[in-house]
Structure formats: structure tokens, C-alpha cells
Amino acid sequence: MSVIDLIMPKLGESIMEATILKWHKKTGDTIKMDETVLDIATDKVDSEVPSTAEGTIQEILFKENDVVPVGTVIARILSNVHVANAKSIHIPQPIVEEVAHEEVAVPYTAATSTTSVSMNGGAKFYSPLVLNIAASEGVSMSELEHIIGTGNEGRVTKKDILQYVAQKKSGHTTSTPVTILSSATHEPAKTPVNIEKGLDTYGGNIEIIEMDRMRKLISKHMVDSKHTSAHVTSFAEVDVTNMVLWRDKIKKEFEKREGEKITFTPLFVEAIVHCIKKYPWLNSSVDGDKIIVKKDIHIGMATALPTGNLIVPVIKYSNQLNLAGLTRQVNQLANAARNNKLKPDDTQGGTFTLTNVGSFGSIMGTPIINQPQVAILAVGAIKKRPVVIETAQGDSIAIRHMMYLSLSYDHRIIDGALGSTFLNAVAKELEHFDINRSI
Secondary structure (H helix, E strand, C coil), rough: EEEEEEEECCCCCCCCCCEEEEEEEEEEEECCCCCCCEECCCCCEEEEECCCCCCEEECEEEEEECCCCCCEEHHHHHHHHCCHCCCCCCCCCCCCCCCCCCEEEEEEEEHHHHHECCCCCCCEEECCHHHHHHHCCCHHHHHHCCCCCHHHHCCCHHHHHHHHHHHHHHCCCCCECCCEEEECCEEECCCCCEEECCCCCCCCCCCCCCCCHHHHHHHHHHHHHHHHHHEEEEEEECCCCCHHHHHHHHHHHHHHCCCCCCHHHHHHHHHHHHHHCCCCCCCCHCCEEEECCCCCCCCCCCCCCCCCCCCCEEEECHHHHHHHHHHHHHHHHHHHHHHHCCCCHHHHCEEEEEEEEEEHHHCCCCCCCCCCCEEEEEEEECCEEEEEECCCEEEEEEEEEEEEEEEECCCCCCCCCHHHHHHHHHHHHHCCCCCCCCC
């Protein structure tokens, strides 16, 4: 008999901790190799943690909603298999090197975001998840310091901060003067801090819905992007008649040969990749006063989830895939997103994002840049419209398949000339699509 430690896996270079959402097993339960033990969540994606051995759950060390650093032992499995034969979790790491601004910044300065003075003079640690919730809910640092934590060593957990927020909104928190102890002398500080009573009032016939975890993260990510990048959006109108007719002509044969249904998305991705090769600054990020130009092209595609939330799985090395490969990746990632089967690595490392607002009927949009990228392209709905066609014999009016493109880009490094030139290059790629192209 041997005891196997189940470790909180590292879910990417920038992920330092995860929240335990649900335990599927309890102490004393039997477990098979690779059977799901628990569900965890990061600020990127939810994921399942499989068992690294077959045996019996001997001990569970953390509760649901606890925030646990990666590499920490979260459970122990009593196994008949010798420890040398135990299988360890392998989660692929992103190949692309991430720049310093890949992570969304915590909304407090370093001096106060990770530690504060506790009531007994010791240091108090706050996880980025707790700090993000505090920031989004308007909980000040002075309030946070006086929330009694139920985690290890009095640590404030996600459950604690959410419970405090709920009490604050209901008006159940009290306005009590609290004395802060000096970290140096352990004596009362001169200025007491008051926790103010908060009560939001709403009038009329309304329904109040609490944001879920992902919606709060999306909200913060979008606001931070607006604060980070100087957004500019340019538009172009495209005649995609040749592309539409070509797809209609080959889609049955393509599915029969490749085993995949071809949508317009891989055709858009292909055009974007061709143009990024000509204008590589669109495939970059900003790190302080440095421009980091990425040589590999990883296209993120914004995907709506059944919950109504949005996630951006990434087609890695899009510049190395042919149309069949792009189609396969698009379909696999979209299906994984719809069925909540995306792995953490599937949403990391994107260098440029495509969002299809047309799939919901919009003819155009002004998308928000997905940090730390510098550009995002929105494709609108394809509509038949009468269009003036210029020929050597004269002008005529014809019914064509038309679409709008909108490119939002970071004006800190992408000027209007470059942004518009890139956008028109994508438009020409789509407009001059070879209707006689073979598959």
C-alpha cells in the first residue's frame, strides 16, 4: 500500500492558483485512474482534475470554494499500486512565451494587494480572485482587512467575500469602528477605520440578478482593456459573393472527404493569417515602451457559451495549417466550448482575435481588444444587396453577397494608416476569393 498525493495542477504559465468548485469524491470513496476527482476554476477556464492513481480517497485537504496555490497537495489517495507506477497529471503548457501584461492587473498596488496588517499583528494574504471580487463589488481595502476569514490560518476565501458582499447589499453589516494594529509595534494605530453600512435601493418593477463568476471576469477584462488601449475602429464593406458561392459548391464534397463541415470562420481565419504575414505589427503586444511582435500566429475566435457568456479559444499556429486543418480546429474548439470541455491551454496564447457578430444577425460591431493583443476583427452578417458593378463596358447593378468588417486596434502603436491598410488587405483577400479553387 502506498499513499499518492493529488496535486493542484499548473494550468498555464500565468496561473498561480485555482478555486475548487466541486468535489466528485469524498473520503473513503474508491477512485479509478483518470476518473474525475474534482472541478476547479481559474480566471481563464473551468477544468476537471483526474485521479493520478487507482485506490481509495484517504484524505481531502481543502473544501469547496477554497482558493489553492498550484503545486499544493489537495488530497491523498491510498493505492495498492507502488508509487513509482503512479501516473501523474500532464497538462500541456503554452508554447508561446507570454509577455508581462498577459494577466489582467490586480486593482490594488503591490504594497496592499497581497498583504495587510491582521488583527493580531501578522500578515494577511489575499488571493487575486478575492481582490478581483472586492474591486468589482466596491469593497475597500479597509473593509477587506476586517472580514473574518474561514480559510487556512484565517485566510479570506471566495465564500467569505461573497457572503460579506451579500450582507452589505442587504444592509446587515454594521458601522463599527475597528482599530488597526501597527505591524511594527502591535499597538493601536492613531486613526480608527470605520466599516460603513451599505444599502443599495432600487425602484420600480425590477429583477436583480447576481453576476456569475465568468461574467464578473469578462466585465473586468473589458473595462481594463478600455483603460489600457486607445481604441480606434475602422470599417470596410466587402463583396464576398465568390466565397459564398464557392462554399455552397464544395461543402458536401468537403464534408465527405474531410469528415468536417466547413463554415465561413476558417475562411476568415485564413484571410487574416495571410494579411498578418504582410503586416506583422497587428500580431503584437505592448510591454511598457516595447512592442513585442509575435512570429507565430495564434488566432482566438470569440465563442458564445450556452450560459450567454463569452470565451475565446485559440487556434494555435494558424499560419502552419491549411484550410482543412483550420476547419478541424475551428469545429473542435467550438464543440468543446459549447460542451464545457475546453482545457486551460485552449484559451491561452492568442495573438489576434476574430469575433463573428454576424452569427447573431448584427451587420457590424465595434469590438473591444482582447488584452494583451493590439487588434480584433469583427465580421458582420452576410446580406444580399443591390450593388453597382463597374466594368469596362460600363456600370451595372447586380445582387451580391455583401458583408461589413470592423477592426478595432490599439492606437498606441497601430496608426490609422496601418489599421486601415490591414483591414483593406483582409477585405481584398475575401473579395478576390478564387471561385475555381480546389479543395
